[in-house]
Amino acid sequence: MGRYLAQRAGMAGLTLFLLSIIVFVAGQVKPLLVQYWDWISGIPRGDLGFSYQYRAPVSSFLFPALGQSLKLAAVAFVIVVPLSILGGVVAALYRGRTADRVISTTGFSLSTVPEFVSGIVLIVVFAVQLQVLPVSAAAPPGSGLFTQLRYLLLPAIPLVFVLFGYIARMARASTVEALESDYVRTAALKGLPQRVVIFRHVLRNSMLPTITVVATQMGYLIGGLVVTETLFNYPGLGRLIYDAGNQKDFPMLEAGVLVIGAVYLTATLLADMITPLLNPRVRLQGAE
Amino acid sequence: MTMIEPAKGPDALEIEHLDVAYRVRGVDQPTLRDVGFHIGRHESFGLVGESGCGKSTTALAISRYLPRNGRITAGHISVGGRDLMSMGREELRLLRARSISMVYQEPMRALNPSIRVGRQVAEVFEILGAGKGEARERAEAALRTVQIADPGRVMRAYPHQLSGGMLQRVVIAMAIAVDPTLLILDEPTTALDATVEAEVLDLVAGLRAQFGTAVLVISHNLAVIAKVCDRVGVMYAGQIVEQGPVDQVFSDPRHPYTVGLLRCVPRRGQRKDLHRLDTIPGFLPRPEEAQVGCVYATRCGLADDRCRTARPPVVDLGSGRTSQCFKTDQARELPWVTSQELATAAKRRFDEPLIRIKHASKTYPGPHGERVHALVDVDLEVFPGETLGIVGESGCGKSTLARVLVGLTAPDAGSVVEIAGRQAGPVAAKRTPEELRLLQIVFQNPDSALNRRHSVRRIITRALIKFARLRGGERERRVEEIVGSVRMEPRHLPMRPAQLSGGLKQRVAIARAFAGSPSVLVCDEPTSALDVSVQAAVLNLLVDLQEREDVAYVFISHDLGVVRYLADRIVVLYLGWIMEYGPAESVFAGPHHPYTEALLSAVPTIEATGPERIRLEGEIPSPANPPPGCVFHTRCSRRLSDGTCETIVPAFREIQPGKFVRCHLPVEQTGPA
Numbered sequence: 015m016g017r018y019l020a021q022r023a024g025m026a027g028l029t030l031f032l033l034s035i036i037v038f039v040a041g042q043v044k045p046l047l048v049q050y051w052d053w054i055s056g057i058p059r060g061d062l063g064f065s066y067q068y069r070a071p072v073s074s075f076l077f078p079a080l081g082q083s084l085k086l087a088a089v090a091f092v093i094v095v096p097l098s099i100l101g102g103v104v105a106a107l108y109r110g111r112t113a114d115r116v117i118s119t120t121g122f123s124l125s126t127v128p129e130f131v132s133g134i135v136l137i138v139v140f141a142v143q144l145q146v147l148p149v150s151a152a153a154p155p156g157s158g159l160f161t162q163l164r165y166l167l168l169p170a171i172p173l174v175f176v177l178f179g180y181i182a183r184m185a186r187a188s189t190v191e192a193l194e195s196d197y198v199r200t201a202a203l204k205g206l207p208q209r210v211v212i213f214r215h216v217l218r219n220s221m222l223p224t225i226t227v228v229a230t231q232m233g234y235l236i237g238g239l240v241v242t243e244t245l246f247n248y249p250g251l252g253r254l255i256y257d258a259g260n261q262k263d264f265p266m267l268e269a270g271v272l273v274i275g276a277v278y279l280t281a282t283l284l285a286d287m288i289t290p291l292l293n294p295r296v297r298l299q300g301a302e
Numbered sequence: 303m304t305m306i307e308p309a310k311g312p313d314a315l316e317i318e319h320l321d322v323a324y325r326v327r328g329v330d331q332p333t334l335r336d337v338g339f340h341i342g343r344h345e346s347f348g349l350v351g352e353s354g355c356g357k358s359t360t361a362l363a364i365s366r367y368l369p370r371n372g373r374i375t376a377g378h379i380s381v382g383g384r385d386l387m388s389m390g391r392e393e394l395r396l397l398r399a400r401s402i403s404m405v406y407q408e409p410m411r412a413l414n415p416s417i418r419v420g421r422q423v424a425e426v427f428e429i430l431g432a433g434k435g436e437a438r439e440r441a442e443a444a445l446r447t448v449q450i451a452d453p454g455r456v457m458r459a460y461p462h463q464l465s466g467g468m469l470q471r472v473v474i475a476m477a478i479a480v481d482p483t484l485l486i487l488d489e490p491t492t493a494l495d496a497t498v499e500a501e502v503l504d505l506v507a508g509l510r511a512q513f514g515t516a517v518l519v520i521s522h523n524l525a526v527i528a529k530v531c532d533r534v535g536v537m538y539a540g541q542i543v544e545q546g547p548v549d550q551v552f553s554d555p556r557h558p559y560t561v562g563l564l565r566c567v568p569r570r571g572q573r574k575d576l577h578r579l580d581t582i583p584g585f586l587p588r589p590e591e592a593q594v595g596c597v598y599a600t601r602c603g604l605a606d607d608r609c610r611t612a613r614p615p616v617v618d619l620g621s622g623r624t625s626q627c628f629k630t631d632q633a634r635e636l637p638w639v640t641s642q643e644l645a646t647a648a649k650r651r652f653d654e655p656l657i658r659i660k661h662a663s664k665t666y667p668g669p670h671g672e673r674v675h676a677l678v679d680v681d682l683e684v685f686p687g688e689t690l691g692i693v694g695e696s697g698c699g700k701s702t703l704a705r706v707l708v709g710l711t712a713p714d715a716g717s718v719v720e721i722a723g724r725q726a727g728p729v730a731a732k733r734t735p736e737e738l739r740l741l742q743i744v745f746q747n748p749d750s751a752l753n754r755r756h757s758v759r760r761i762i763t764r765a766l767i768k769f770a771r772l773r774g775g776e777r778e779r780r781v782e783e784i785v786g787s788v789r790m791e792p793r794h795l796p797m798r799p800a801q802l803s804g805g806l807k808q809r810v811a812i813a814r815a816f817a818g819s820p821s822v823l824v825c826d827e828p829t830s831a832l833d834v835s836v837q838a839a840v841l842n843l844l845v846d847l848q849e850r851e852d853v854a855y856v857f858i859s860h861d862l863g864v865v866r867y868l869a870d871r872i873v874v875l876y877l878g879w880i881m882e883y884g885p886a887e888s889v890f891a892g893p894h895h896p897y898t899e900a901l902l903s904a905v906p907t908i909e910a911t912g913p914e915r916i917r918l919e920g921e922i923p924s925p926a927n928p929p930p931g932c933v934f935h936t937r938c939s940r941r942l943s944d945g946t947c948e949t950i951v952p953a954f955r956e957i958q959p960g961k962f963v964r965c966h967l968p969v970e971q972t973g974p975a
Contacts (some may be wrong), residue, residue, distance in 0.1 A: 110370070196411040203365050204476065205399025205429050208391075218416050294416055294460040 053268065062272075063265030067258065072269045075254060080273055083243070083250035086151070087235050089166045090173035095228055098178045102185025102224070103217070109190055117182060125179030129172040129241045136171055137245075151248035169246040176238065177231055184227045189220040222292050229285030233278030312383025314484045314516030315341040315364065320377035322356075322363050322540075330375070333359050334540045335593075337377070341484065346510060346517040348531035348548065350524055352563075352833040354586050356540040357520045361488050364518070365402050366394055382483040399429045403477035407489035409469035413461040419472055420457025426479050444479040445472065448505060451920075465921055467498035471505065478509055488520045495695040495860060497918050500904035503530055504915070522833065524567055525863075525906040528552055533622065536560045539587055539597040546623030552908055556619060556630040558602045565638070566838035568867035570907055573886075574689075574845045579867070580638050581842065582835035585803065596627070603637040604629050640842055655683035656821050656854055657707065657741070660718040664702050664711060664878075674926045676702040677713070678878040681954075684822055687848065689855040691869030691886065693862060693901065697922060699878040700858045704826045707856060708743045709733055722821070739769040742815040746827035748807035752799040758785070758810050759795040762817055769818025780817075787850075788813040788843060805836035809843065816847065824856045829864060841868060862905045866890055871960075874898045877925055877933045880954070884961025893970075895963045896940040932966065942966055 044052070053063055062072040098121075105117040124132075141149040153165040192198055193216055201215040202208075239252030247253075251270060258266035290297040322334040334356045341347040349357045362368050364379055366386060379386040381401050389397065406412045413422055423441035424434070432440060438457075445453035448471040461469060470490065477485055487506065491499035507530060510517060521527050527534050528548055535545040536559060544557035555561045565580035572579075584601040587593070596614050599605040614628045627633060664677040677699045684690050692700050705711035706719065709730035713719065719726050721740055727733040745751040752761060762781050766772050772780055782792055788809040799807050808828060815823055825844070829837040841864065848855065859865050865872065865886075872889040874882040874897065882895040889898060900916040918937040923929050929936045935947035952966045 196406055196408060197414040199367060200404075200406070200412045200473070200476075201414065201425075203367060203398050203402070203404050204426055205395050205397075206425060207395060214417070215414050219414065222416075292416070295462045 053265065057272070062269040065258075065263055065266045067261045067263040067266065072266050075266070076251070076269055076273060079249060079251045079254040080277075082248065083236060083239050083252060085162075086166055086169060086239065086243070086248060086250055087173070087232070089163065090170040090177070090235065091232065093170060094174040094177045094181065097174070098181035099185045099221070099224060101178065102182040102187075103189050103220070105182065105186045106189035106193060106220075107212070109186075109193075114186075118186070121179030121182045123179075124175040125177075127175060129176060129238070130245055132172040132175050133169070133242060133245045136168055140168060149246075151243070151246035169242050169248055172242055172245075173235060173238070177235065181224065181228060181231065185220070185224045188223045189216060192216045192220040195219075218292075222289065225288055225292065226285045229281050229288065230278075232281035232284075233274075236277045237274045311343055312380070313340045314343050314345070314382060315339075315347075315518065316378070316380045317360075317364070318378045320360070320363060320379060321375045322359055322368065323373055323375045324369070325371040325373065330373075332375075332540065333372070334363065335597075337537075337540070337542055339535050339542060339545060341516050341518060343516055344510075344514040345533065346519060346531045348519045348521065348527035348534040349537055349542075350521060350527045350534055350563075351537035352522060352586070352835060355537040357522075357537055358488055359540075360537075361404065361486050361518065361520055364484075364486060365398060365404055399426075400480055401483040402486065403480070403482040403484075404486045404488065405470070405473050405477050405490050408493045409466050409473050410461070410493070412473050413469060415461055417460075418457065419459050419461060419464065423457070423472065423476050423479070426476050430480060440479070444475040447478070447509070448472075448475040450475070465498075466494055467501060467921070470494060470498075470502050474502070474505065474509070478513060478515060481513055482515060484518060485515045486518045486520070489522070490519070491526060492521070492523070496862065496901060497695060497904045499526075500906070500915060501917070503906065506530060523906075524552065524563065524834075525908050528908045529906040536563070541597055541626065543598065543627070544623075544625040546619070547621065550621070550623060554634070556617075556623070556625040556633045557598075557627050558604050558629070558633050558636045559598050561633050561636045562601075562639075563834060564908070566834045567908065568838075568841070568863045570863070570866075570909060572867055574841075574868055577867075578638075578640050578642055579838040579842055580640055581839040583639050598627075603639065604632055604635075653685075654723070655685050655720075656722060657684040657856075658718070658720040658723075659683070659707070660720075662703075662706055662717040662719065663714040664699075664706060664717075665714055668926045672926045674924075675878050675928055676925060677706065680878075680880055682873055682880070682883065684854050684856060686821065686854055687852050688870045689848065689857050689868050691865035691872040692856065692858045692875060693860070693865050693872060694875035695901075695922060696860065697877075697925065698875040699925075700860075700875055701826055702878070703875070704743065704824050704856065704858055707824050708741055709738075710743075735769070739818040740821045741824065742818065742820040742822075743824040743826065744808070744811050744815050744828045746830050748804065748811045748831075749799070751811050752807060752814075754799055757796050757798055758790075758802075758813075761810060761814050765814045765817035784813045784817055787816070787847065789839075803836075804832055805839060808832060808836075808840055812840070812843065812847070816851065816853075819851065820853060822854045822856060824858070826858045827860065828857075830859065830861065837864070844868070862902065874901070877923065877928055879933055880962075880964060881934065882961075882963050883954075884958065884963075888958055888961050893957065893963075895934075895965050896938050896967070897934050900937075900939070932964070940967055940971065 056063065060073070062076060065072050065075065068075060101117045101121065105114040108114045137149055140147045147168045148165050151165055151169040153162045198211060198215050201211045236251065239250055240256050243250040243252035244256050251273065255267060255270040258270060318338045320334055320337040321332060323330040323332045337360060339347065349360060351357055359368070359372070362372070363374055374387070381397065384397070386397070413419065420438065420441055423444060424437035427437035427440045428434070442453045442457060445456055450456050450468065450471055456464065456468065456472065464472070491502050494502060503526065506517070509515065519527060519531055531548050533546060534548045534551050535542040536551065536557065537543070538559045544551060544555065544560050551560060552564065555564060562580065562582040566582065568579060582601055587597060587600060595610040595612055596602070596605065599609040602609065608628055614626050616624050616626045617630050618624055619630060659680055659682050662677060662680040666674040666676055668674045680703065692703060694700055702711060706713045709727065712728040721737045726737050730738060759781060762784055763777065766777055766780055770780065781795070785792065785795060790806065790809055790813070794802065794806065799810065802810065829840050832840060844855065845868070847853065857865060857868055869886045871884060872886050873880055874889065874895065876897050881897045882889060890902065892899070900918050903914065903916045916939055920937055923936055931948045931950055932952050935941050938947065941947045946966050950966070952964050954962050954964045957963050957969045
């Protein structure tokens with residue numbers, strides 16, 4: 015840390031005297047563990063630290079950026095969840111047939127393409143060639159909901175690609191399991207129409223593990239925004255962390271990672287809270 | 303003048319020349335071949351045979367619900383005179399809704415886990431056009447028909463909140479609710495305890511008397527078929543090899559397979575020192591094997607060149623009997639496969655016990671802080687060379703007892719487990735190598751008990767290293783000797799468990815247990831997962847090994863027929879308590895505890911006559927909240943009227959030399975009546 019500061023100070027042509035003042039004020043003469051304690055004990059008080067880069071409290075940048083990221087993630091989610099569940103269920107219903115092969119292969123292929131590849135391809139095709147969507151993700155300030163959505167569409171698609179394969183695979187697996195279960199046989203042999211069998215007996219049970227997966231993916235998504243936001247120049251959390259990393263703005267970096275962890279935790283907690291609502295076996299455990 | 307004939311409708315089910323194939327890796331594998339039988343109105347027909355013979359495929363073909371790779375390749379099925387083969391999807395749906403119902407092997411899995419039971423039963427009526435309210439009312443009435451005491455509570459419950467027997471009643475209620483033309487019961491009691499099985503079979507018989515529904519019963523259990531069916535078809539390798547009235551087929555079988563099957567099952571009165579069980583050599587032909595000649599020829603002791611080259615005709619034996627065999631007259635002279643030489647008089651010594659358990663209890667903490675009493679104050683002894691049978695319904699503590707014995711579960715403090723006269727550690731990790739060697743275990747499911755990645759040689763070698771401390775050539779010789787002693791061949795040594803059949807896997811598990819020459823072998827339902835012919839082979843093997851190695855068995859089984867055949871002494875457990883303990887003959891002959899009496903009377907037999915059924919009231923109480931006084935009083939038919947049974951725990955009394963009963967009743971008032 016000292017060497018790093020000295021390097022920066024030397025570049026700026028500061029005198030040793032000035033440097034020592036900065037070091038003292040920034041608290042960077044203390045041992046690492048103590049510095050860490052100072053930082054972490056500030057968090058419960060709402061003090062996430064002070065950005066080196068912006069010379070301002072981290073939180074004044076972090077939370078607006080988190081809001082922006084959540085907006086982008088939400089758009090991606092609204093697209094990917096219904097699409098991938100539908101894809102997975104259709105693949106399960108036609109398992110082994112062409113529809114299944116197409117959906118499964120597409121899902122696998124898309125999820126292996128990194129966001130920076132699919133993102134660039136999308137930009138080239140839709141923004142540069144066809145010019146139907148804007149290159150940048152950030153809508154001009156004060157624009158309405160529809161314009162904002164239009165700007166968010168392109169950056170959301172690489173995220174959709176990455177998640178589609180995974181969620182569709184889960185949905186397919188759990189739907190196949192339900193379809194081949196004894197209780198679905200019971201329902202079909204009762205003479206229920208196929209539509210009722212699928213909606214009432216299959217989906218109800220197959221969506222349970224899928225929803226859990228979806229909720230945990232929410233956390234993954236927020237963490238995975240770094241590439242997309244940088245690529246599309248979107249002022250979100252990922253971008254903030256990327257910049258902080260480049261600028262060696264440690265307090266910002268630390269706080270950003272912490273927030274992602276918190277989002278991940280919340281998403282998983284949410285998943286655990288939804289499970290008993292859907293599954294009476296968990297909800298009524300020992301309640302009889 | 304013309305005779306007035308009784309109005310005859312079409313048969314409930316007609317199957318003719320049915321062929322079904324499963325497509326496996328692009329190749330059609332014929333699974334059913336030329337299956338044909340009829341079920342008349344009000345008739346009950348049984349299909350019996352070992353696993354893989356095509357029983358369930360037949361049932362699924364009838365409801366046109368074959369797995370996706372299955373296909374009816376030829377033949378004709380009609381239900382109530384209506385041709386199933388030409389039906390479109392909607393017609394088929396209505397047929398399922400109105401005319402065919404099915405009850406399955408595992409009631410726990412047959413109902414949707416996330417929908418309330420009442421809703422699932424009501425659906426049956428909604429399909430037929432009833433409104434929601436009416437459907438609910440009719441669902442409740444249907445549950446009452448199957449003698450569910452509190453239908454309101456059951457309607458509101460989710461499947462996981464009900465017992466297996468209760469769920470099977472629910473499934474039966476759904477099945478008979480619409481008064482179907484044909485009711486298919488696919489192994490309806492296989493997953494249930496003997497007492498619950500008896501109740502379900504009684505229920506089916508009662509409902510048949512009430513509604514006159516035609517029934518197709520599928521079971522591997524000959525006794526279940528004997529109990530509920532009028533006629534039976536014996537299936538082997540996708541064919542019906544013999545069919546006819548049940549009593550005739552079982553008393554005078556005319557196909558070598560039926561003969562073999564009947565000789566595999568331990569009958570009432572058969573004991574290891576008096577009778578040998580027969581087995582069926584070889585294995586089912588694989589479906590892809592080309593079939594020339596009789597399907598059974600490779601395993602049949604009567605087969606000659608004609609059997610191997612020409613397919614035998616279906617011989618009409620009169621009175622509705624057929625047998626697909628060239629030698630229907632000689633079938634009963636089928637030579638025995640196992641030698642009839644009996645085990646010599648057992649060398650059981652009742653002087654010094656090998657194992658002594660005193661005051662053994664096991665209490666598990668329940669999910670809500672309550673205490674679940676799995677085993678309560680159990681005292682027992684195992685003597686050298688004897689077989690101690692342990693019987694009781696599921697949840698009675700049989701497996702906990704096995705686990706406590708071998709040290710997989712630590713008993714509560716104060717429990718005493720003595721091995722060879724010395725107090726042994728509560729868990730295996732605290733026992734000496736010698737104690738571990740003396741006491742080995744064979745589990746129910748060899749699939750999960752054997753390491754899938756190890757070869758047979760490695761599995762047995764490891765046990766030898768650990769317990770016999772042998773090296774080099776001596777160890778190699780011993781491995782081959784042990785494998786030979788369980789009637790396996792050296793060619794099996796490099797194989798992994800996945801390459802072996804269920805019976806062979808169980809032999810490997812037994813060989814492993816025998817590697818260290820134990821004195822006591824705990825067998826926890828060792829044959830429950832096996833077919834009857836394989837079970838017979840394993841039982842014979844256990845008897846032979848016992849005679850040769852002088853080992854004692856603690857044999858746990860829910861199958862009283864098997865326990866009766868094998869055991870010298872028997873322990874009857876109920877809710878973790880020993881209810882009765884004594885020599886096998888006297889436990890079976892009585893006088894016995896009212897619970898033993900009910901348990902014995904519940905077991906169906908191939909012979910038509912059995913003791914009169916003693917019905918147990920209600921369900922087994924929860925071991926977390928056992929009844930006060932005698933734990934059995936809530937279901938006892940001989941309960942004393944003065945309230946003693948409800949308040950005072952009965953003492954363990956020696957009513958005959960060596961025979962103990964935990965009951966307040968004076969000896970002369972206990973069964974048999």
